Amino acid sequence: MTAETLAPATRDAAAELLLTLADDEFVIGFWDSEWTGIAPMLEEDVAMSSISQDEIGHARAWYELLANLTDDDADRLAFGRAADEYRHAAFLNHARTDWAFTVARRYLYEQADAVRLEALVRSSYVPIAELAAKMRREETYHLMHFDVWLRRLAEAGEDARARLLSAVERLWPDAQSIFQPLVGEEALLAAGILPAPLAELRGTWQERVRAGLAAVGLPALAEVAPSDDGRTRRTDDFAWLHGQFTMVARSEVGATW
Amino acid sequence: MADPEIPAISVVELGVIGQVAFEPRADGGERLSVELLPTFVGCPAIDVMRQQIGERLSALEIVDEVVVPLRFTPPWTSDRITPEGREKLRASGFAPPLLIGSAFDGAELQLHIAQATCPYCGSRNTTLDNPFGPTLCRAIHHCEACHQPFEQFKAV
Numbered sequence: 370m371t372a373e374t375l376a377p378a379t380r381d382a383a384a385e386l387l388l389t390l391a392d393d394e395f396v397i398g399f400w401d402s403e404w405t406g407i408a409p410m411l412e413e414d415v416a417m418s419s420i421s422q423d424e425i426g427h428a429r430a431w432y433e434l435l436a437n438l439t440d441d442d443a444d445r446l447a448f449g450r451a452a453d454e455y456r457h458a459a460f461l462n463h464a465r466t467d468w469a470f471t472v473a474r475r476y477l478y479e480q481a482d483a484v485r486l487e488a489l490v491r492s493s494y495v496p497i498a499e500l501a502a503k504m505r506r507e508e509t510y511h512l513m514h515f516d517v518w519l520r521r522l523a524e525a526g527e528d529a530r531a532r533l534l535s536a537v538e539r540l541w542p543d544a545q546s547i548f549q550p551l552v553g554e555e556a557l558l559a560a561g562i563l564p565a566p567l568a569e570l571r572g573t574w575q576e577r578v579r580a581g582l583a584a585v586g587l588p589a590l591a592e593v594a595p596s597d598d599g600r601t602r603r604t605d606d607f608a609w610l611h612g613q614f615t616m617v618a619r620s621e622v623g624a625t626w
Numbered sequence: 627m628a629d630p631e632i633p634a635i636s637v638v639e640l641g642v643i644g645q646v647a648f649e650p651r652a653d654g655g656e657r658l659s660v661e662l663l664p665t666f667v668g669c670p671a672i673d674v675m676r677q678q679i680g681e682r683l684s685a686l687e688i689v690d691e692v693v694v695p696l697r698f699t700p701p702w703t704s705d706r707i708t709p710e711g712r713e714k715l716r717a718s719g720f721a722p723p724l725l726i727g728s729a730f731d732g733a734e735l736q737l738h739i740a741q742a743t744c745p746y747c748g749s750r751n752t753t754l755d756n757p758f759g760p761t762l763c764r765a766i767h768h769c770e771a772c773h774q775p776f777e778q779f780k781a782v
Contacts, residue, residue: 412766416758423762426668499698503667506703506782510757558662 371495372438381559382553383494384439385456386444386563389600390485391431392457393547395447396607397478398424399614400465409468420511427504434496434619444625448618452611453603460543462604470534470540472518477537477544477578479512484574485547493561516581523585534587540588546599548574571595627682630671632763632779634718637675640665641706644697648689655690658683658702662694662703666762666782672696683729704781716745721767723781735781744769751778 375383402421410415422626432443442449460478465471486508522533548571557563579589596602618624629635639641644661651657660679664672676694683692704723707715712722721742726735742765749771756766757780762778764778 400674412756412758415760416756417759419762422670423666423668426666426670426762430667500667503701506701507666510780510782513735514757566734604684619634 374439375390375494375560376556378553379556379562381533382436382551382556383497384435384586385553387431387435387438387497388456389458389551391435391446392430392455393478393482394431396423396455396457396461396610398422398428399420399610400461400554401475403465404471406451416514420514423507423511426593427461427507430500430504434500437496444618446614452608454602455603455607455611456600458544458547458549459599459602460540460546461541462602462607464609465538467532469522469529470536472515472535474540474544475511475515476519476581477540479508479515480542480548480581481547481574482508482569483512488565488570491564493564496610497562501587509532516538519581520585526558537582537587538590542593542596543599545571545595547571549595549597549599553556573599596614627675627678627685628675631676631763632715632718632720639708639711639714639781641700641708641711642675644700651690657691657693658689659693659695661697663700663706664760665702665704666676667698667704669762673756702781704779707779715718717775719745720764721745721776721778723779726781739765742767742776744772745776746774747772 372380398421401417402425404417405414405421406419428447432446435441436446438444460474463474464469483505487503490498490505492498492501519533522529524530527577535536548567549566551557551563554563554567558566580586582590627637629637631642632640642663642665644663645659646661647659649657649659651723658769660683662672662676676696679694680692683689688716703717703726705727705732707722714736715722721744724738724741726738739757741750742752742754744767746771750768752767753770754765755768755775757765759777759780763782765780766775767778768775
């Protein structure tokens with residue numbers, strides 16, 4: 370299946386899916402690039418910078434697929450939209466906060482991204498399946514990295530463990546929105562572009578997160594459902610970040626780099 | 627043509643060149659298409675590589691046009707680095723990645739990336755310091771035998 374053969378309603382739904390994939394990677398990449406120079410140790414400065422660079426690169430690739438599909442421009446999609454036009458999941462609205470918060474968010478995110486990419490490698494839309502297969506190999510390193518950090522903080526002193534647990538509990542409700550059903554999802558499922566319903570993927574992700582937290586001695590999380598505005602709600606924190614990452618593009622409209 | 631970030635190895639030895647084809651153009655001219663398979667999706671050297679490959683081949687003046695499309699199929703994996711490329715990496719102080727076959731996630735990958743042979747003394751008694759190094763494709767190890775830190779081209 371290629372861009373030319375999609376029915377208009379299916380194409381619109383595929384565009385919505387690509388936008389969520391791109392915006393998730395773009396926004397988390399920007400938040401965590403803020404750790405460059407101030408991470409808890411030098412090795413982590415390097416690691417976080419590298420991981421953020423991966424995510425921005427993945428965002429670029431998803432934006433380019435989307436631009437091909439809708440005859441748009443990847444740079445405009447990344448930098449030329451108003452803050453309320455972004456479709457990242459609600460738990461990516463929060464500021465970077467402290468290291469435990471970042472580790473908690475990355476752990477929830479990487480587990481979700483792994484579940485999502487494992488499904489998308491089976492997409493009937495070839496460009497999505499190809500890109501997902503390639504990204505999975507890179508994301509494996511990210512998940513391993515935050516798995517190690519989750520254990521380190523959970524098994525460290527009381528302060529680290531308490532901060533980690535409080536961050537996980539605070540993020541958990543908003544994190545559900547990464548698998549919030551999409552407008553037009555039925556069309557994506559029917560066409561095989563999305564190989565499994567997002568609600569089903571959310572179940573797989575919850576199981577893995579619960580097992581991961583239990584393995585490091587953290588308590589079980591409450592049952593929660595995604596809220597309807599999980600991918601449209603925006604915050605002052607995000608408005609600030611949006612101002613930062615669009616600054617260069619706004620200062621010289623039409624510039625290329 | 628050398629890799630922009632690791633000049634010791636060529637793009638062919640690195641395995642990033644996919645299909646190469648001569649294609650007829652509608653105007654009767656001829657186009658050379660050289661597929662580039664990026665090592666990492668977010669590799670910042672991609673644009674430089676595309677540009678340099680295009681310039682080098684255009685300078686040969688054998689076709690009317692050279693195009694260098696990006697392809698993710700087959701996905702580049704570190705197993706694509708040729709035996710000559712591996713030897714050149716080693717000679718320039720980079721440990722080559724272990725061959726990973728189809729194992730690229732979970733516990734198996736963890737075992738693979740934790741292993742490297744020191745390019746300076748040949749010892750296998752090494753530890754992984756950081757799977758994330760100075761560029762996306764490099765990890766940092768330490769040799770317990772000769773006490774030398776060294777980089778490894780990441781297994782991916």
